Amino acid sequence: MxxxxxxxxxxxxxxxxxxxxxxxxxxxxxxxxxxxxxxxLHAVDVEMPGKNAPPPQAPPVVVQLEVQPAGRYAWNGEVLADRAALEAKLRDVAQQPEQPEIHLQPHPQSKYDSVAAALSSAQRLGLQKIGVVSTAPR
Structure with missing residues (x-):
């Protein structure tokens, strides 16, 4: 002080x-x-493959499943008769040892019920590789 x-x-x-x-x-x-x-530090640890890395696998088989506005389904461009035909195709795919990827592409004007029915059928039959493909422009 x-x-x-x-x-x-x-x-x-x-x-x-x-x-x-x-x-x-x-x-x-x-x-x-x-x-x-x-x-x-905003860093991400990435483990890069070495010289003795395994060769890349073959590209997966992809199935294009389209949901059309009228509630119909198209399997790789082939229009299916009804939901029973879709389930038959999904059942065949589910029994394969190496399941293909299912790319579900709903039309913007298709009803949600049709899309949900396709997803629930695929899930119930045990399909593992299901993806929803966007139709919105990027």
């Missing part, structure tokens, strides 16, 4: 706290805190 005598108009002594050392200590602590915080 620093005590100094008052002025002629105010004879009482003035008591002031010298805050300069306090500010200096706080700044030093702040700098030490900033230095000790670890740097955040």
């Amino acid at each position: 620093h005590i100094r005598a008052g002025t002629e108009s105010d004879p009482d002594p003035i008591v002031d706290i010298n805050t300069t050392p306090l500010v200096d200590v706080l700044l030093v602590l702040l700098v030490m805190l900033i230095i000790t915080i670890p740097i955040q």
